[in-house]
Amino acid sequence: MQNKLSIVLAGEAGQGIQSVENLLVLIFKKDGYNIFATKEYMSRIRGGVNSTTIIISDKPIIAWHEDIDLFLPFSYEAINRFKDKINYSTRIIVDKKYINYENSIDIPFNKTAEEIGSTIFSNTIIAGFLASLFNVNIEILKKTIFDVFAKKGKEIVDKNIIAAVRGYDLAKNYFEIFKINIQKDKKVAEQFLLNGADAISLGAVAGGCNACFAYPMTPSTSVFTNMALYSKKYDIAIEQVEDEIGVINMALGCWYAGGRALVTTSGGGFALMTEGLSLSGMTETPVVIHLAQRPGPATGLPTRTEQGDLNLALYAGHGVFPRIIYAPGNLQQAFYLSALAFNMADKYQIPVFIMSDQYFIDTYYNTEELPLNSVKSENYFVKTDINYKRYKITEDGISLRGIPGYGDGLIAVDSDEHDEDGRITEDLNGISLQMKNKRLKKFIKIKEATLEPVLYGQREYKILLIGWGSTHNIILSALENIKNNDLAFLFFSQVYPLHEKTKDYLRNAVKVIVIENNATGQFADLITKETGFETKYRILKYNGLQFTVEELVKKITEMI
Amino acid sequence: MENMFERQCEIAWCPGCGNFGLRKIVLSALKELNLDQRNTVFVSGIGQAAKAPQYMNVHYFNGLHGRALPAATGIKIANPDLTVIVESGDGDMYGEGGNHFLHTIRRNPDITVIVHNNMVYGLTKGQASPTSQKNMVTPIQVEGVFETPLNPLSLAIALDASFVARGSVGEPELTKELIKNAILHKGFALVDVFQACVSFNKINTHKWFKENTYKIDETYNPEDKIKAFELALKEYPFPLGLFYINKNKVVFEENLPLYKKSKEPLYKRKNDNIKDLLILKK
Numbered sequence: 001m002q003n004k005l006s007i008v009l010a011g012e013a014g015q016g017i018q019s020v021e022n023l024l025v026l027i028f029k030k031d032g033y034n035i036f037a038t039k040e041y042m043s044r045i046r047g048g049v050n051s052t053t054i055i056i057s058d059k060p061i062i063a064w065h066e067d068i069d070l071f072l073p074f075s076y077e078a079i080n081r082f083k084d085k086i087n088y089s090t091r092i093i094v095d096k097k098y099i100n101y102e103n104s105i106d107i108p109f110n111k112t113a114e115e116i117g118s119t120i121f122s123n124t125i126i127a128g129f130l131a132s133l134f135n136v137n138i139e140i141l142k143k144t145i146f147d148v149f150a151k152k153g154k155e156i157v158d159k160n161i162i163a164a165v166r167g168y169d170l171a172k173n174y175f176e177i178f179k180i181n182i183q184k185d186k187k188v189a190e191q192f193l194l195n196g197a198d199a200i201s202l203g204a205v206a207g208g209c210n211a212c213f214a215y216p217m218t219p220s221t222s223v224f225t226n227m228a229l230y231s232k233k234y235d236i237a238i239e240q241v242e243d244e245i246g247v248i249n250m251a252l253g254c255w256y257a258g259g260r261a262l263v264t265t266s267g268g269g270f271a272l273m274t275e276g277l278s279l280s281g282m283t284e285t286p287v288v289i290h291l292a293q294r295p296g297p298a299t300g301l302p303t304r305t306e307q308g309d310l311n312l313a314l315y316a317g318h319g320v321f322p323r324i325i326y327a328p329g330n331l332q333q334a335f336y337l338s339a340l341a342f343n344m345a346d347k348y349q350i351p352v353f354i355m356s357d358q359y360f361i362d363t364y365y366n367t368e369e370l371p372l373n374s375v376k377s378e379n380y381f382v383k384t385d386i387n388y389k390r391y392k393i394t395e396d397g398i399s400l401r402g403i404p405g406y407g408d409g410l411i412a413v414d415s416d417e418h419d420e421d422g423r424i425t426e427d428l429n430g431i432s433l434q435m436k437n438k439r440l441k442k443f444i445k446i447k448e449a450t451l452e453p454v455l456y457g458q459r460e461y462k463i464l465l466i467g468w469g470s471t472h473n474i475i476l477s478a479l480e481n482i483k484n485n486d487l488a489f490l491f492f493s494q495v496y497p498l499h500e501k502t503k504d505y506l507r508n509a510v511k512v513i514v515i516e517n518n519a520t521g522q523f524a525d526l527i528t529k530e531t532g533f534e535t536k537y538r539i540l541k542y543n544g545l546q547f548t549v550e551e552l553v554k555k556i557t558e559m560i
Numbered sequence: 561m562e563n564m565f566e567r568q569c570e571i572a573w574c575p576g577c578g579n580f581g582l583r584k585i586v587l588s589a590l591k592e593l594n595l596d597q598r599n600t601v602f603v604s605g606i607g608q609a610a611k612a613p614q615y616m617n618v619h620y621f622n623g624l625h626g627r628a629l630p631a632a633t634g635i636k637i638a639n640p641d642l643t644v645i646v647e648s649g650d651g652d653m654y655g656e657g658g659n660h661f662l663h664t665i666r667r668n669p670d671i672t673v674i675v676h677n678n679m680v681y682g683l684t685k686g687q688a689s690p691t692s693q694k695n696m697v698t699p700i701q702v703e704g705v706f707e708t709p710l711n712p713l714s715l716a717i718a719l720d721a722s723f724v725a726r727g728s729v730g731e732p733e734l735t736k737e738l739i740k741n742a743i744l745h746k747g748f749a750l751v752d753v754f755q756a757c758v759s760f761n762k763i764n765t766h767k768w769f770k771e772n773t774y775k776i777d778e779t780y781n782p783e784d785k786i787k788a789f790e791l792a793l794k795e796y797p798f799p800l801g802l803f804y805i806n807k808n809k810v811v812f813e814e815n816l817p818l819y820k821k822s823k824e825p826l827y828k829r830k831n832d833n834i835k836d837l838l839i840l841k842k
Contacts, residue, residue, distance in 0.1 A: 239633075410598075
């Protein structure tokens with residue numbers, strides 16, 4: 001049995017929930033606890049109710065659970081929002097100076113903070129307090145506080161260490177009430193702690209990304225921020241462009257001239273890029289697009305999560321041209337696929353998508369390995385000679401890609417239909433048609449390079465669950481909780497093109513249930529369209545939040 | 561002597577189009593500067609003017625309508641050694657691409673922007689362009705244009721574009737020298753070039769441009785921004801020549817940290833220090 005405990009902190013934007021989360025995940029992980037954290041927040045800088053869930057466990061924990069064991073509301077509104085989620089076993093921690101709630105445990109965080117000099121230290125005191133309840137080594141607590149605050153100067157570091165230690169000591173009076181006993185695992189301290197945005201960004205760097213352009217838009221901005229953070233060490237050109245139209249065109253210019261650019265965006269921003277996507281298709285200029293989904297239409301719910309833009313990614317752009325869409329389900333996949341996206345874009349001279357969403361981007365957990373050794377940056381451009389033709393007709397539809405300034409050839413690319421030299425043409429039944437066929441041939445090549453879906457659970461299944469992207473860990477955790485010998489889970493980390501074997505997996509099932517975090521089942525529709533198999537059983541959620549494990553266990557059990 | 565930049569091919573412009581004159585001027589400028597063909601990239605959007613690179617022996621990126629500037633900037637980011645020249649029309653640059661025009665000036669990449677300004681839309685057959693003069697009647701602006709024409713020079717000077725000039729196909733020598741200097745200039749250089757559209761603009765003809773322009777006096781000092789702004793506002797007749805130059809601006813590519821360490825273009829670089837990448841997240 002897994003022994004875990006979940007802490008939920010909830011309060012107004014600006015009250016410091018985020019800083020407590022940032023501190024605690026580091027402290028717990030470094031002390032050897034398996035850790036998981038995710039957040040949900042309102043689209044505002046101050047006020048409202050934001051919350052973060054931190055789950056501490058003796059075994060790896062990778063998915064969102066809805067139980068709340070310790071609840072720390074920072075405002076009355078926070079209590080109201082979570083009333084339905086707390087139960088008789090939830091311990092509620094408040095500071096009665098500000099908040100009073102029945103059956104809650106009063107801890108004088110603010111009074112302690114005032115003794116140090118300012119209520120501003122309350123958050124660090126809370127972090128120290130919680131660390132102490134879990135018997136975290138005090139040196140790890142101090143070291144983490146030091147690392148996190150180091151940039152802010154000695155005085156702030158010292159005061160925060162004092163605050164953390166005061167919180168740590170304060171907790172000793174309450175050990176008997178909480179009686180927390182979760183096994184640590186020394187190995188965890190040496191593992192990685194990262195969120196989806198980290199995994200995607202690190203993967204991009206490993207894949208040889210050397211430029212990143214974007215216009216800030218939640219939830220895609222975290223990847224942009226990370227790339228900017230890595231830019232000095234790894235020589236990455238960063239530019240915040242005036243709009244998303246400029247972003248994609250800058251990226252295409254960069255690839256054309258030998259760079260490897262990443263663009264990171266979300267729904268509305270990507271909608272603006274669609275003409276540029278079509279330009280990538282026509283000029284056969286590679287590009288890698290990270291599309292972090294959030295609910296639409298239009299501005300939608302800006303800070304919430306949904307897998308609602310699959311159809312957008314599938315059909316964006318006018319005209320017909322090949323594309324690849326990856327949808328990583330865990331940190332390893334995100335790292336691997338993000339790197340792979342650069343190689344595939346370069347190899348097939350096409351746009352490649354990495355699809356994530358707010359939940360995936362903002363969710364942290366510790367993980368043993370990242371497949372650094374299985375990724376490398378592969379360049380496919382060639383040195384050209386005087387006879388070079390950018391769009392030379394070839395057997396498989398792929399022409400060698402030259403770049404200006406490398407060799408003697410001229411690299412001419414055109415958004416119009418063009419001939420082998422990249423010159424405009426209207427020779428409808430001649431070279432124009434050959435160019436269309438050349439691009440269509442690439443569909444066959446990229447289909448051959450499609451990643452197989454992964455099967456979990458029973459090999460001899462009757463009921464097959466299907467998922468893609470960010471629901472991977474949640475469906476997997478649900479599967480482990482449902483004891484049923486007929487059940488398996490087929491996960492797609494590449495959603496387009498679909499792998500040939502998809503049909504075989506479907507054929508072997510008596511019942512197929514597609515699970516998606518959107519309103520209509522966009523992936524289910526795609527499966528039906530591509531394979532001809534009916535996918536009428538669908539578990540869908542689209543209120544702006546991700547599934548929890550408990551919720552999925554219930555829904556799957558009801559449906560099978 | 562033969563000009564290696566000149567491509568012998570069929571050209572899809574109307575006979576008598578001002579584009580022919582500008583093509584000749586650009587080709588002479590490239591030749592006289594003795595540019596290396598292998599390192600010269602033209603970037604254009606969509607429109608009759610945007611076809612210009614198709615008729616030259618150069619590298620080119622003939623992209624989307626209005627989007628030449630971000631693509632050109634991307635090319636400079638990937639390889640600052642390339643000479644990047646944008647050639648497009650007034651609709652492409654000042655209409656569809658207006659936002660990029662503003663922000664590329666702010667960014668100041670080392671590119672040259674040649675704008676064929678014929679004050680009308682040619683490819684779409686005669687509608688008003690952002691620079692169409694007031695009262696011009698078109699199939700769409702049936703009562704005549706009532707919007708204030710965009711003044712690209714005063715706009716560029718207001719944004720402190722580092723090189724701002726106006727030429728005219730009717731003044732080939734002057735225009736060629738402006739284009740050459742623009743290419744040699746380090747930073748964003750705008751050369752707006754007056755030219756006639758013989759098919760759709762019956763007002764601003766070759767003759768009209770001759771009669772409504774004059775050369776800026778040789779004693780004029782283009783380093784004075786206020787004076788330059790004042791000069792840019794002058795109309796009927798319109799001044800021709802170099803309006804403004806700011807030699808003290810750092811170019812965009814040089815501001816990027818990766819080019820402070822090394823001048824090598826991106827394609828030559830190998831990132832071999834990724835082994836320690838993951839330490840970031842322990």
